[in-house]
Amino acid sequence: MTAYLDAMRRYFDFSGRATRTQFWLFSLTVLVLGIAAIVLDTAVLGASKPSLFTWLVYFPHLIPSIAVTIRRLHDSDKSGWWILLGLVPLVGVVALIVFGCLPSSSGRNRFGAADEQHAAASAAVAATAQTAPQGASIVDQMEKLTALRASGAIDDAEFQRMKANLLH
Known part of the structure; x- marks a missing residue:
């Protein structure tokens, strides 16, 4: 929960670094919230596609998701511009998952201290x-x-x- 709250506190912070743990725990929390929103949409509104609750979860997490992904890229000494690879269908998402799994660069890199x-x-x-x-x-x-x-x-x-x- 700390990783999620840290990412939300750093809403518009695209600089610095995020560890694998911070990145993946934030991603897992957002995924669980998204699944809960889809279940609520289906149960309460009878919606067969993403609706009110899904959008209420998606929009507030859009910027922090981009920010924590960029900080994760920084942690493995990659430019944040690599996030644009996510726009390439299928290949981009797989590449970003691989980048999210890369180990942190040790010590200080061009994006700051290790932690x-x-x-x-x-x-x-x-x-x-x-x-x-x-x-x-x-x-x-x-x-x-x-x-x-x-x-x-x-x-x-x-x-x-x-x-x-x-x-x-």
Whole structure:
């Protein structure tokens, strides 16, 4: 649900990156909502083709779907213009599904850090570690850094850099 809400919050954000998880969970949520809308159209309105409920689901998700797809393309270091491939019948949709399955490019690419939220969290952790209270021992600070690395909040390279700062 977090991936869906993140994509909706970033409604018109076509820059940056989206992980495979963010992209696919958002897509799955929209698919489930679409199926529910079709069922409601059939049950309530007796419509044999997409009608009121389907359009009420489709229109609000059109722009976020394009935006999250472009961010997903960025994550695998592809230009967002590749989304136009989706206009080619059948082949385009298959190509976009394949692009959605590609692994993320590691580290920073031309579209930004691997995970903007991760980068922001790392910066906050670094600021906290550098301004630790005088009473906090190096052992306590090392335990906190180790816990952050174990939880995935920081990666090994960030851990090593912060550990070096702490010990000097």
